[in-house]
Amino acid sequence: MPRFHCSIPLQSGVALALPDAAARHVQVLRLQPGDALTLFDGQGGEYAATVTRMGRGDVQVQVGAHVAVEREAARAVHLVVGMPANERMDWLVEKATELGAASIQPVAAARSVLRLAGERADKRQARWQAVAVAACEQCGRNRVPVVHAPLSLADWLAALPAAPGDGLGARLLLSLRAGSRPLAQAAGAALAVHVLHGPEGGLTVQEEDAALARGFAPVSLGPRVLRAETASVAALACLAL
Known part of the structure; x- marks a missing residue:
């Protein structure tokens, strides 16, 4: 139907x-x-x-x-994504919605190809929200994830509240740095998770350090280097299915 x-x-x-x-x-x-x-x-x-x-x-x-039917994931996964270029962000929003993302925050990082501001940013946000609605119609979700307005990574980190200490939330940074823990292990039993990853080329060392200073823990999806949009899908598959 x-x-x-x-x-x-x-x-x-x-x-x-x-x-x-x-x-x-x-x-x-x-x-x-x-x-x-x-x-x-x-x-x-x-x-x-x-x-x-x-x-x-x-x-x-x-x-x-x-x-009164719900088809939401048991864990709320909030994606914070360095916006990939071209139409890959549309694909990312669609697949993230299907996989159960609770919200999507597009950010512009130092290595971002796509940079948005003003009316152009408003139009892209509206387009991505419409993509999320269409994905919900297709996949059976009854709650539409919010696609937030694009921000610079620095601005988003600066506005972030203090890291939760009640055991109900986790802040995870997809990273290739040594010592990164497996994603599922780091998430543990947290009921809400923010997953941050960079655009094409990843985040700079300085950007990763800034995220760590705001309570993010470095995590890994394995030994291979994934595209930005693939990383979102892999993280969601690991945490929300």
């Missing part, structure tokens, strides 16, 4: 017009009055619904029963 994210709050028994993005998707699929679909608004669970009207520019639905 087709699934659609609804950007307005849902309630059983209510008739409503779908938001533009969802309505366009329904129209592309050529659904007709009487066809069933599933809606979710990101607040938890999903709703059965039925198309009641297909207009030229709008789609009306009747919202049915709420199903």
Whole structure:
């Protein structure tokens, strides 16, 4: 059954017009009055619904029963990623969403090829958030991970709160430096994890040192050097599946 994210709050028994993005998707699929679909608004669970009207520019639905189903990972994994160039960030956001990322923070580091600011940054953030929504529709997630506005790595680290000391969180830095522990071992039983890694070319020694000073521990995914987007997928597969 087709699934659609609804950007307005849902309630059983209510008739409503779908938001533009969802309505366009329904129209592309050529659904007709009487066809069933599933809606979710990101607040938890999903709703059965039925198309009641297909207009030229709008789609009306009747919202049915709420199903309190969740498909989130047991551990909240927050990715902090040095933005890869070209369309690789789109791919990273899509796959990270499918694998259960709780949030994604794009950062620009010293070796970053992609650098964003102003209106260009706003447009990319909106695009990446839309990619996350589409991935949720496909994979069955009912909570959409937030794709935060791009920041410089220095600014993001400076705004980071003090490292948690309650055993419920971990800060892990993907690193090739000697003494890095295996990722899963370092994460232990932490219920929330921030995973930081660099762009193409990795982070500089100075950037890694700055992260370590903010409570990050160096960890490894093994002896091979992975692409930036592959590192995110591998870390999530290890921590969230």
